[in-house]
Amino acid sequence: MAKFCTKCGKELIDGKECSCQKNSKKVEEVTSSSSIVTELVDLVKGMFVSPIDTMKSFIQEKNLNNAFITLGASAIAIAIMICVLCKEMIGSIMDLMGISSSYMGMFDSNIEIPYAKIAIMSILIVVATYALIALIAYLISAKLFKSETSYKKMITWLGANAALMTVVYLVTTICILISLKLALIVYVVGSLLNTCYMYKGLKFACDTDENKLAYVYVPSVLVAAFIIGYLAPKIMM
16 A cells, blocks of 8 residues: 655655655754854854853753864864964074075975874863863862752853854964964953853852852862873873
């Protein structure tokens, strides 16, 4: 007995899925992708316009996937920034040493910057740092202070701030090509803003008493920085 599609009434061949359903799935996928892009754009915009309200609405487990995207984008942006910085630093060092442009070609042929290795290692180190900060913050708040939170919420906490820092890293990269001093100013200002927002946003990631938030935030960042700072040079060698 022939079977027919319940959507359009078309006869089904060998019980295969109707083409109208396949097209419907494609439309849903495109719509879903468009929705994610819109949400991410709104997140970035919100972190500059109304950061506190934006973090309050974003730091939820349901936004975990979007948080992974912003964290990944942040890691890639850092890798690009470091690669560009390495190139510009070598050029600046040559200028300080008084190497004329006529000899630049000779030195360029001898100096090879391993951009691929730098980029990959930078991304891995950044991802590991995010993972450690989230883990330590979760353990302190949940296990020590008995707060209602989860590791996933800690990831979304970092993800919200990563949206801000991705822009900071990209703008800093552009500034590096213009002026290292300007790039330093942009990076420092952006990092200070990020530090303030991370601290403010932590209260949305856990219900820890505000008087104890510093005891969650500071150890999380410092311990993670110490561990990564100790291991990174050994990994990079």
